[in-house]
Amino acid sequence: MLIRKVLVPIFLLSSAILGFPAVTEAQENPYFVAYDHYLEEPGNLEVEYLSTFGTERGGNDFHSYWTEFEYGATAWWTTEFYLDGQTTFSDSTVLTGIRWENRFRPLRREHFINPILYVEYEHKNAADKILKEVEGHDVEADFLTPNAVARREMSNEVELKLILSGVHKGWNFTENTLAAKNLANSPWEFGYALAASRPLALEASAKQCSFCRQNFIAGLEMYGGLGDRHRFGFGDTSHYLAPVLGWNLPSGWMLRVSPGFGLNDNSHRFLLRWGLSREITGFGPMVSRLFRGRP
Amino acid sequence: MNVGAPCVFALLVAAGSVSTMRARQPGTSAGRQESKGESVYSEIGKAPEKARSKPNPLEKDPDAARAGRILFTQRCRECHGDDATGGKKGPSLRAPEIQNAQPGAVFWILTNGVVRKGMPVWSKLPEPERWQLVSYIKSLGTVPRSSPASSEPPAAKDSSSRPR
Numbered sequence: 341m342l343i344r345k346v347l348v349p350i351f352l353l354s355s356a357i358l359g360f361p362a363v364t365e366a367q368e369n370p371y372f373v374a375y376d377h378y379l380e381e382p383g384n385l386e387v388e389y390l391s392t393f394g395t396e397r398g399g400n401d402f403h404s405y406w407t408e409f410e411y412g413a414t415a416w417w418t419t420e421f422y423l424d425g426q427t428t429f430s431d432s433t434v435l436t437g438i439r440w441e442n443r444f445r446p447l448r449r450e451h452f453i454n455p456i457l458y459v460e461y462e463h464k465n466a467a468d469k470i471l472k473e474v475e476g477h478d479v480e481a482d483f484l485t486p487n488a489v490a491r492r493e494m495s496n497e498v499e500l501k502l503i504l505s506g507v508h509k510g511w512n513f514t515e516n517t518l519a520a521k522n523l524a525n526s527p528w529e530f531g532y533a534l535a536a537s538r539p540l541a542l543e544a545s546a547k548q549c550s551f552c553r554q555n556f557i558a559g560l561e562m563y564g565g566l567g568d569r570h571r572f573g574f575g576d577t578s579h580y581l582a583p584v585l586g587w588n589l590p591s592g593w594m595l596r597v598s599p600g601f602g603l604n605d606n607s608h609r610f611l612l613r614w615g616l617s618r619e620i621t622g623f624g625p626m627v628s629r630l631f632r633g634r635p
Numbered sequence: 636m637n638v639g640a641p642c643v644f645a646l647l648v649a650a651g652s653v654s655t656m657r658a659r660q661p662g663t664s665a666g667r668q669e670s671k672g673e674s675v676y677s678e679i680g681k682a683p684e685k686a687r688s689k690p691n692p693l694e695k696d697p698d699a700a701r702a703g704r705i706l707f708t709q710r711c712r713e714c715h716g717d718d719a720t721g722g723k724k725g726p727s728l729r730a731p732e733i734q735n736a737q738p739g740a741v742f743w744i745l746t747n748g749v750v751r752k753g754m755p756v757w758s759k760l761p762e763p764e765r766w767q768l769v770s771y772i773k774s775l776g777t778v779p780r781s782s783p784a785s786s787e788p789p790a791a792k793d794s795s796s797r798p799r
Contacts, residue, residue: 369759378759381713383724415750449747450758510761542761546701554764590709621713625723 369512370586370596372613373473373563374535376514377454377505379445380412385623390615392471394608399484402428404436404469411623416445426469432487437464439472443503451506458501458516466493471611473499474565475520476529477577479606496523511538512559527569535561537584548590557586564603578607592618675725676732678749682740689739691773693766703771706764710757720778724753729778741769 369376372390380386388408395401404426413419422439441460467490469483498521505514518531537559545552561584565577582600589595593616600611693699707719714725721727728734733741745765748756757765 376759377756379755381755382753384713412755415748415753415755445750445756448750450756507758512759539761543763544702544706544767546698546705548705554761 368586368588368594368617369535369537370557370559370584370598371514371533371535371537371561372582372584372596372598372615373471374514374516374533374561375443375456375458375501375503375505376512376535377445377456377503379415379418379443379456380410380619381621382412382415383624384412384619384621386410386617386619388615388617390470391613392469393612394469394471394483395610396483396608397480400429400431402426402469402483404471406470406472408617413624418443422472424464424468424470426467426487428467428469428483428487434465434467434487434491436468436470436491437462439464452508453504453506456501456503456505458499458503460499460501462495462497462499464495464497466490466495471608473518473520473531473533474563474578474580475499475518475531476565476568477571478531478565479576479578480602480608481606483608497521498523510542511536529568530566530572531564532566533561533563535559535584537586550589550591555588555590557588559584561598564607576606579603580607580611582611582613594618675744675749675752675754676730678752679732679736679740679744682743686743687737687739689742691738691742691766691769693763693770694738696770699767699770700774701771702764703767703769703774706760706768707771710760711768714754718778719772719775727778728772729775731777733772734775734777738766738769738773741772742766745769 368386369378372392386408388410389405390408391403391405393401393403404424406422406424408420408422410418410420420439420441420443422441424436424439425434426436427433439460439462441458444457444459446455446457466485467487500519502517503514504516505512507513513536514534516533518533520529520531521527522529537557539554540556540558541553544554549555560582562579562581564574564579567573567575567577579602580600581603582598584596584598586594586596596613596615596617598611598613600613602609602611691699707715711719711725711728712722714722715728716722716725719728742765744754745757745760745768747758748754750756757768760768
């Protein structure tokens, strides 16, 4: 049963992505929570499947997953659609929501620090466990509610982020500040994410290879909540530290993995994240051709 | 889920398609491609003196252009064409404006992109990889814009015969 719930979505997604012949190497940073300042190349679609296994003290462990469709509308605008779900062990599997995210690059040129503006709309239920961000007073105990109850509590949320990211000597450094508002008259909630990563080699090999060091990117991310408008700060919320590792394959696939560790008693003790992505080049023009009836 | 996920997805696809179609309207493909190329070429002239005068640190590395060729296939071919003479989205990299430009200027445009004209920022490639790309691009040589070369990515020339 469990295997079916976990593997079926992976299988379906993989089959769908494999159907597209035109792919390119993604060369993404391996972050799960933090964003850097790089947007999707115009016309390309990146399909990602990401998973989180989390432990739960006093309750059932869970496996949450989400699929992202990330499209480069222009060189300064990337738009992304998410589908989220989760399986709580000894409970049930539920679809937890959808997200629509947009990132904008306001500056034309590359600078030491590059700002990106992020706007997201979320329609989700309280059973959402993907931990794509930590905000407000999010704590481990929030996940104790049984799925049957939590899924009935729907929320519409707007999330804004200021992403500040730069590159120095091959290292990417990024800082994300988050402000989220449940549209049902809740206070603004805040959160943060910090991350750094670097390819294991900065020079490309003169031969095609899967295991060359430049195909691996390693780093670290830290994220957590900052309370809300009434009680701002690091207390009464959760924080995590997570090493990250990404592997860009010449075939166009990218694999990433990240064990995460809770930094206080409000946090899940352990999170294991992994993901698989593939970038499809020329997706936009392909759709355009379909609608215009060109061969 | 009572709110239509399909509606949101349709909006997403429509937004993307509109932006893509805008770039492919009738009467815009060839002519606008040319003018887009011109505007991208003019961008290279905006490289600051400090950036232009930067020498390619991998100039004497015989493997640089070969590695650059692999990078070109992975990152640039989609827009600039198999042989770098220009594609549906990107101008020719074998035009005199690029081939006669200083390596530092080509590196600068790779780093900064031409975001408003559709060329993304490539600073996500580490600096040595960007120089490898410069080595490859500069090894290709000039091709007049009206005569496309072969359909395969040209092999990197021997570094000794590479134009500087």
